Amino acid sequence: MDVLWEAAGPLSVREVSGLLTDRDLAHTTVMTVLDRLAKKGFARRERNGRAWHYRAAESREAYVTELMLSALDQTGDRQAALSRFARSVSGTEAQTLLRALGALGEAARG
Amino acid sequence: MSATVFILAAIAIGCIPAASSLAAASWPRRSPAAAILLWQALGLGWGIAAIGALIGFGVTAPGSAVASGALKQLVGIARTGNLPQVVDFAAAIRMLCLVAGLVLLGVLYWILVAASASVVRARQRQHELLNLLAHGDPKVPGALVVDHPAATAYCLPGLRSAIVVSAGTLNLLDADELAAVLAHERAHLRERHDLVLLPFLALLRAFRWAEVARRAYQAVELLIEMHADDRALRQRPARELATALLRVGAAGGGGVPSGALGAAQRAEECEVAARVIRLLRPAPGLSYAALAVIIGASAAIVAIPAALLVLPLS
Numbered sequence: 001m002d003v004l005w006e007a008a009g010p011l012s013v014r015e016v017s018g019l020l021t022d023r024d025l026a027h028t029t030v031m032t033v034l035d036r037l038a039k040k041g042f043a044r045r046e047r048n049g050r051a052w053h054y055r056a057a058e059s060r061e062a063y064v065t066e067l068m069l070s071a072l073d074q075t076g077d078r079q080a081a082l083s084r085f086a087r088s089v090s091g092t093e094a095q096t097l098l099r100a101l102g103a104l105g106e107a108a109r110g
Numbered sequence: 111m112s113a114t115v116f117i118l119a120a121i122a123i124g125c126i127p128a129a130s131s132l133a134a135a136s137w138p139r140r141s142p143a144a145a146i147l148l149w150q151a152l153g154l155g156w157g158i159a160a161i162g163a164l165i166g167f168g169v170t171a172p173g174s175a176v177a178s179g180a181l182k183q184l185v186g187i188a189r190t191g192n193l194p195q196v197v198d199f200a201a202a203i204r205m206l207c208l209v210a211g212l213v214l215l216g217v218l219y220w221i222l223v224a225a226s227a228s229v230v231r232a233r234q235r236q237h238e239l240l241n242l243l244a245h246g247d248p249k250v251p252g253a254l255v256v257d258h259p260a261a262t263a264y265c266l267p268g269l270r271s272a273i274v275v276s277a278g279t280l281n282l283l284d285a286d287e288l289a290a291v292l293a294h295e296r297a298h299l300r301e302r303h304d305l306v307l308l309p310f311l312a313l314l315r316a317f318r319w320a321e322v323a324r325r326a327y328q329a330v331e332l333l334i335e336m337h338a339d340d341r342a343l344r345q346r347p348a349r350e351l352a353t354a355l356l357r358v359g360a361a362g363g364g365g366v367p368s369g370a371l372g373a374a375q376r377a378e379e380c381e382v383a384a385r386v387i388r389l390l391r392p393a394p395g396l397s398y399a400a401l402a403v404i405i406g407a408s409a410a411i412v413a414i415p416a417a418l419l420v421l422p423l424s
Binding site for chain 1: 232235236238239240242243256257258260262263264265267274276291294295298303304334349352353354355356357358359360381382383385386390
């Protein structure tokens with residue numbers, strides 16, 4: 001997927017294999033992976049001559065944003081799908097409490 | 111009206127003010143686990159009693175229990191194909207109550223299934239995205255890191271569970287605070303807190319207009335967080351967890367649009383503050399006697415309506 005994100009345009013299976021130089025993958029393996037990415041909607045494919053060419057459906061940033069938004073979403077039922085460590089606190093309130101904590105810590109040490 | 115139906119109705123109605131006062135009470139923060147048990151009992155007991163009261167009122171066969179009487183009546187209707195004769199107003203009301211009871215049973219069941227399905231779908235999508243985007247980091251062993259500047263940390267419960275930490279959180283917190291965050295999230299995953307919350311989500315979806323359903327959901331959610339805090343305290347000092355909470359809380363949620371969320375956000379600010387205050391100034395846990403009373407009450411709230419369903423009507 002990283003290869004598709006970095007590429008300027010659509011890539012054929014052979015081109016993707018060629019760019020994955022660090023890993024020695026069979027042509028069919030790359031084809032299967034690309035096919036699965038396309039089925040899940042992460043990659044779009046188009047026929048170019050006899051070979052399929054693949055490109056990323058969305059930029060990496062778009063997917064990161066989707067992931068983070070669904071995590072930060074404070075409304076609706078998405079909340080129940082995952083459990084967040086802390087919701088937002090207003091900056092001033094947090095500062096006050098953190099200062100109080102700092103004072104406590106110093107008192108304990110001193 | 112038979113005594114059984116009257117008691118069932120009284121329990122169903124009584125559960126609602128009981129839930130309101132439980133949501134407003136302060137003792138749950140001292141023993142979140144016991145309070146969660148009581149919430150579960152209230153939810154389940156209310157469901158059994160409400161369905162039982164409606165169906166029980168509609169059952170016309172004398173001398174049989176609510177459950178078996180309703181079953182007999184339905185089998186009879188299905189076999190002969192003709193509905194019982196509605197002779198007068200009282201019979202019509204009885205019929206209406208029986209139908210309402212069955213509808214309530216169906217709606218609660220269906221909504222629980224639908225809520226589970228939507229939660230599973232949302233998690234599935236998260237896993238797919240994480241497969242593409244996330245990577246490990248030695249600073250947070252066992253967790254996945256997503257490169258995003260906003261500070262957030264969460265867990266994806268389920269058979270295939272994951273703890274996710276954003277790059278923003280990695281930069282914000284020191285090693286001790288990160289360990290406290292992980293301990294908190296691992297407690298959620300280990301004890302499957304998502305399964306505790308799911309029925310309350312279903313109730314909230316079924317009764318969006320009911321203030322008490324919203325308060326129940328929020329109360330249980332906060333208690334689960336407090337319980338996970340308690341679990342994390344077994345491994346890490348309170349101070350680390352408290353500063354981690356405040357730092358993540360102060361930095362997080364930046365991208366969330368304001369407006370309709372305003373009120374909800376204020377409530378959530380109080381949540382984080384309540385958790386921090388509880389960590390710094392821990393109140394003593396409830397006494398064994400008080401815990402025994404809570405456990406006994408929880409058992410009774412479920413057992414009494416359940417028993418009334420299967421005992422013959424009086």
